[in-house]
Amino acid sequence: MLAMDYRGPKRVRAVQKPMPEIKHPQDAIVRVLxxxxxxxxxxxxxxxxxxxxxxxxxxxxxxxxIVEVGADVTKVxxxxxxxxxxxxxxxxxxxxxxxxxxxxxxxxxxxxxxxGIYGYSHTAGGFNGGQAEYARVPYANVGPVIIPTDMxxxxxxxxxxxxxxxxxxxxxxxxxxxxxxxxxxxxPIGIVAARCAWLFGAGRxxxxxxxxxxxxxxxxxxxxxxxxxxxxxxxxxxIKKITDWMGADCVIDAVGAEAAGNALQTITGRKLLLQAxxxxxxxxxxxxxxxxxxxxxxxxxxxxxxxxxxxxxxNKGLTIRGNQTSVKRLLPRLIDHVQNGILDPKGxxxxxxxxxxxxxxxRMFSAKLDNCIKTVLxxxxxxx
Amino acid sequence: xxDTALNTPIDPKTIxxxxxxxxxxxxxxxxxxxxxxxxxxxxxxxxxxxxxPVNTEVLKSIERPNVSAxxxxxxxxxxxxxxxxxxxxxxxxxxxxxxxxxxxxxRVDVVEGVVTDLFHGQLPNIWAxxxxxxxxxHNRTAFVTKMAAIGAVTAGLVVWLSSSxxxxxxxxxxxxxxxxxx
Numbered sequence: 193m194l195a196m197d198y199r200g201p202k203r204v205r206a207v208q209k210p211m212p213e214i215k216h217p218q219d220a221i222v223r224v225l226x227x228x229x230x231x232x233x234x235x236x237x238x239x240x241x242x243x244x245x246x247x248x249x250x251x252x253x254x255x256x257x258i259v260e261v262g263a264d265v266t267k268v269x270x271x272x273x274x275x276x277x278x279x280x281x282x283x284x285x286x287x288x289x290x291x292x293x294x295x296x297x298x299x300x301x302x303x304x305x306x307x308g309i310y311g312y313s314h315t316a317g318g319f320n321g322g323q324a325e326y327a328r329v330p331y332a333n334v335g336p337v338i339i340p341t342d343m344x345x346x347x348x349x350x351x352x353x354x355x356x357x358x359x360x361x362x363x364x365x366x367x368x369x370x371x372x373x374x375x376x377x378x379x380p381i382g383i384v385a386a387r388c389a390w391l392f393g394a395g396r397x398x399x400x401x402x403x404x405x406x407x408x409x410x411x412x413x414x415x416x417x418x419x420x421x422x423x424x425x426x427x428x429x430x431i432k433k434i435t436d437w438m439g440a441d442c443v444i445d446a447v448g449a450e451a452a453g454n455a456l457q458t459i460t461g462r463k464l465l466l467q468a469x470x471x472x473x474x475x476x477x478x479x480x481x482x483x484x485x486x487x488x489x490x491x492x493x494x495x496x497x498x499x500x501x502x503x504x505x506x507n508k509g510l511t512i513r514g515n516q517t518s519v520k521r522l523l524p525r526l527i528d529h530v531q532n533g534i535l536d537p538k539g540x541x542x543x544x545x546x547x548x549x550x551x552x553x554x555r556m557f558s559a560k561l562d563n564c565i566k567t568v569l570x571x572x573x574x575x576x
Numbered sequence: 577x578x579d580t581a582l583n584t585p586i587d588p589k590t591i592x593x594x595x596x597x598x599x600x601x602x603x604x605x606x607x608x609x610x611x612x613x614x615x616x617x618x619x620x621x622x623x624x625x626x627x628x629p630v631n632t633e634v635l636k637s638i639e640r641p642n643v644s645a646x647x648x649x650x651x652x653x654x655x656x657x658x659x660x661x662x663x664x665x666x667x668x669x670x671x672x673x674x675x676x677x678x679x680x681x682x683r684v685d686v687v688e689g690v691v692t693d694l695f696h697g698q699l700p701n702i703w704a705x706x707x708x709x710x711x712x713x714h715n716r717t718a719f720v721t722k723m724a725a726i727g728a729v730t731a732g733l734v735v736w737l738s739s740s741x742x743x744x745x746x747x748x749x750x751x752x753x754x755x756x757x758x
Contacts, residue, residue: 200686203705216628216646242678243661245651246689264626282624282645286617290610298624301647304639304669308646314635315678318648330646331624364608465679496675511604518608555707561714 194572195249195324196550201239202558206548209249212320212328217264220332222256222276226349227322227547227569229253229557231379232492235449236313237554240462240469240494243302243314250311251569252278253352254322255345258332267333273345274336276329277519278353280308280319283334294516299330305495307516315495323550325573337523340531347530349568350537355526357517358384358446361490362392364513365442369393374431374440374480376473378406378418380540380566381490382446386414389444391534398440400427400476402452405563413539421453431480439482447473448491457499468494478505478512489514543567635665657685 195209212221233250235241258272268274280300281293287307288296299308300317308330311321320327329336339348358381367373373389375382378401389397397416401407407418424430432439449469452458453476461470469492477487478501487510505512529535542565545553553567588594603611614620624645633652636643653661664677693700703709711719 199689199700199705203686203700203702204707205701205705215649217626218624219646239682242675242682244682245657246685247651249650280646284622284624286612286614286620286622289617289622290612292609298645299647301634301636301640301644302665304637308644308648314648314651317644318634318650320648320650360608366604495669496672513604515608521608551705551707552710553707555710556714559711559715561710 193325194547195320196251196547196569198236198244198248198250199246202237202555204237204250204551204554206550209324212326214260214262215328216330217262218331218333219262220258220265220268220329220336221260222254222274222322222327222329222336223259223573224254224256224322224325224327224571225273225574226256226345227251227254227324227571228349228352228354229323229550229553229567229569230353231381231450231557232312232448233554234558235469235492235494237558238450238462240449240465241313241315242495245314245318248311248313248318249320249324251321251323251327252310252312253349253354254310254327255339255349255352256322256327258336259326261332265332268336268338272336273339273348274329275339275348275351275523276310276322276327277335277337277356277523278309278312279335279516279519280310280317280330281334281520282331288334291518291521292515293334293518293520303495309516323547323569325547325571335520337520337527340527343527343530344538346538346541346568350540350566351523351526351530352519353517354380354540354566355384355530355535355537356519356522357381357490358386359388359391359522359526360515360517361385361444361446361488362388362394364486364490364515365389365392365444365488366486366511366513367392367394367442370395371441372396372435373398373442373444374477375399375416375444375446376477377401377445377447377451377491378403378410379446382444383410383414383540383565385444385446385490386410386416387535389442390415391529394442398431398434400431403560406560406565409563409565413536427453427476428479435482439480439485441482442486442488443477443481444488445473445477445491449493451491461498467498468496469498471498471500474498474500478502478508478510481508481510483508483510485510487512490517540566541568545569547571635661637665637669639668655685655688657681657688660684 197207279294281296282298285297296307308317373394375386386399399410399418402422410418421427451470451472454472457470457472461467628646660681667673
């Protein structure tokens with residue numbers, strides 16, 4: 193089968209690989225119909241996630257058709273078209289039974305901190321991902337959700353990660369009616385977080401980035417104010433000024449380790465790898481939020497340390513919340529929102545490429561070329 | 577042991593005032609978590625019925641008691657990078673001795689990947705693997721400028737290094753072997 197193949201930082205290609213096999217009675221094999229490149233794939237692509245092995249296949253956002261099931265699979269059957277949440281979750285451990293499907297204890301041998309994730313390095317379990325024609329899906333009784341017959345596949349694939357993660361970013365911010373919400377990062381997750389902030393009753397939503405095309409997209413898609421931090425000067429001072437010197441009630445970090453905007457953070461975090469990525473957005477978030485406010489982190493950082501003003505966090509009485517998204521928990525509500533026209537997932541898609549051109553897709557998304565927001569990869573088998 | 581004697585667990589309910597200010601609403605994890613302490617969980621160590629057979633090398637975090645019920649198998653550790661990874665997994669994720677060797681192993685793995693490609697008669701197509709067609713198509717001026725700058729710096733370094741080596745050769749005294757003193 194054709195699959196994406198990681199060769200080293202900023203080097204990927206599409207090659208023929210062996211077909212995935214059933215390894216556990218609850219496994220299923222899925223023929224991939226759509227797969228996306230996610231912003232957090234760029235941390236892998238750039239070589240910033242430890243234990244990213246050459247030969248791995250990325251891709252934690254994919255939907256597909258079940259073509260084979262293990263002996264214990266009862267909830268889905270061959271022929272079903274399914275949304276595959278990016279978390280691999282057993283559904284039975286102490287954490288899954290608390291709906292913490294992003295923190296499963298039985299899907300990742302190689303780390304105690306993170307549950308298994310498709311195509312996200314051996315630090316996240318060493319599973320191959322869905323940027324391929326076929327993928328192994330463990331715990332098929334738990335994760336996969338059958339795509340409603342009236343749902344577009346492009347909408348469905350956005351429900352594997354980007355929509356739930358943006359939604360959970362807003363949810364974790366504890367937004368109360370009338371709150372001012374600032375979102376750092378106008379990538380797909382930030383754009384969705386800004387849009388979802390309204391669903392929780394925000395009174396004002398502001399998004400901060402440096403890419404004008406993304407800010408324009410956010411203004412239209414998320415109905416929010418959008419500002420370029422390269423034009424407003426110190427972004428924390430700017431936010432203080434436009435919030436009566438109070439700061440925002442809630443701030444969402446939708447950037448993570450690839451943040452720009454601070455030379456010290458960029459050099460130590462992204463170039464020298466002395467930090468677990470550049471923590472510029474989180475630094476700004478802690479300083480831009482109101483005293484007693486909430487900082488929600490959905491941006492992905494590496495597993496080691498970051499330079500952030502933790503003293504300010506304590507002095508300001510902040511609450512900081514973060515987690516890998518519990519996609520399975522959120523899917524019923526989000527499917528309703530899509531079917532009721534409240535959310536428009538496929539409106540995020542700007543590019544569609546055949547899987548054979550996966551290297552071009554990564555370069556385009558990484559370098560923010562051609563006004564790229566979200567890229568969908570189409571495997572050759574998608575049209576069978 | 578002295579520590580065991582000093583740290584004997586007690587029943588917290590015997591402490592005067594235990595729990596009088598407990599507030600179920602004071603839960604920052606709401607609504608993300610159906611909160612359940614281990615003590616309230618009838619099956620805190622519950623595992624799936626079947627375990628994936630361990631028939632390939634799996635590096636296990638020492639922060640876990642066992643291999644998880646399922647695991648990925650696409651790239652078992654191999655070669656020098658694999659040896660470095662095995663060393664890394666002797667340490668907990670709390671230590672740089674775990675993460676820094678893994679970063680090093682990743683870089684070694686890249687070199688091993690190129691060697692493997694060459695061994696199989698495949699010359700890596702760096703231009704295609706880096707997606708430079710997209711840069712050429714959508715960002716040509718900046719791309720050419722960047723490549724020219726990298727080329728100029730590289731050429732400058734090569735010239736500087738080769739000239740300094742020639743200077744060292746020129747200043748080297750002839751006909752004397754300083755090492756002979758040792």
